[in-house]
Amino acid sequence: MQRxxxxxxxxxxxxxxxxxxxxxNHAVWAGRTCxxxxxxxxxxxxxxxxxxxxxxxxxxxxxFAAFIQKKLGIxxxxxxxxxxxxxxxxxxxxxxxxxxxxxxxxxxGSVQVGMAISSEANSDKKPDPNYTYPESxxxxxxxxxxxxxxxFGGFVFKTFEKYRDLYSSVVSLxxxxxxxxxxxxxxxxxxxxxxxxxxxxxxxxHENLELADIDYLxxxxxxxxxxxxxxxxxxxxxxxxxNTTHLFADTLTTSVFLGxxxxxxxEPIAPGKKVVLLTFGAGITVGATIYYF
Numbered sequence: 001m002q003r004x005x006x007x008x009x010x011x012x013x014x015x016x017x018x019x020x021x022x023x024x025n026h027a028v029w030a031g032r033t034c035x036x037x038x039x040x041x042x043x044x045x046x047x048x049x050x051x052x053x054x055x056x057x058x059x060x061x062x063x064f065a066a067f068i069q070k071k072l073g074i075x076x077x078x079x080x081x082x083x084x085x086x087x088x089x090x091x092x093x094x095x096x097x098x099x100x101x102x103x104x105x106x107x108x109g110s111v112q113v114g115m116a117i118s119s120e121a122n123s124d125k126k127p128d129p130n131y132t133y134p135e136s137x138x139x140x141x142x143x144x145x146x147x148x149x150x151x152f153g154g155f156v157f158k159t160f161e162k163y164r165d166l167y168s169s170v171v172s173l174x175x176x177x178x179x180x181x182x183x184x185x186x187x188x189x190x191x192x193x194x195x196x197x198x199x200x201x202x203x204x205x206h207e208n209l210e211l212a213d214i215d216y217l218x219x220x221x222x223x224x225x226x227x228x229x230x231x232x233x234x235x236x237x238x239x240x241x242x243n244t245t246h247l248f249a250d251t252l253t254t255s256v257f258l259g260x261x262x263x264x265x266x267e268p269i270a271p272g273k274k275v276v277l278l279t280f281g282a283g284i285t286v287g288a289t290i291y292y293f
Contacts, residue, residue: 003151010034051094091281
């Protein structure tokens with residue numbers, strides 16, 4: 001089956017100067033950058049999936065993807081070309097889940113070009129001290145790879161329900177306009193580490209690879225200490241794990257693709273290299289894929 005590739009990536013890094021804050025603004029900045037770097041026009045995008053969790057004014061309905069679609073000018077009119085847009089929420093695994101949905105729909109012939117987009121921001125005037133995600137945005141355009149060697153490999157997602165109470169994020173309606181409350185219990189990072197091995201094992205088996213065949217690992221940037229413990233847990237070289245925690249804290253849904261852009265900014269990734277994208281989210285859910293350059 002023909003692979004699907006990352007045709008372009010756009011990001012909106014945290015701490016952007018001279019920039020109006022908010023989840024919509026970060027999503028639009030990342031989306032526009034992604035389109036500007038792409039050979040495709042905005043009107044060519046047939047599927048738009050938004051995976052951000054924390055949004056301006058805690059919007060739940062209508063789908064936040066609709067606001068992003070209109071701002072980006074992606075077939076927002078009633079006539080002419082049409083784009084299906086919707087929200088998909090899977091915590092820190094959201095963008096990887098969207099990439100999986102897009103590749104599946106492309107391979108089925110339903111669409112030819114799709115965009116996954118995400119952003120995080122907390123509009124509360126007095127944010128919960130447990131909310132530590134800096135504002136950010138990320139977007140990817142996915143289409144059919146021109147070669148059989150480049151693009152996404154298989155995807156693996158597993159949810160470990162016995163750890164589901166370790167992490168929660170809810171909007172309390174006890175305060176006017178609502179207030180976002182985040183609860184991370186002790187043992188969360190250790191639980192992530194306990195869940196990672198079966199996911200990586202299944203992924204590598206599916207791709208007929210060994211961990212030694214992987215050139216880079218880009219995990220959710222949970223913390224510097226977590227990344228070091230992850231290297232020990234799976235016996236993978238620490239210098240091959242992309243670490244952006246010295247630049248900014250974990251950005252949840254955008255984390256892995258900000259990490260991928262950071263890696264690509266350091267030096268071009270040579271053809272033939274293999275990169276594992278590894279995400280962690282509530283549930284607890286762990287998701288992974290291999291990208292072949």
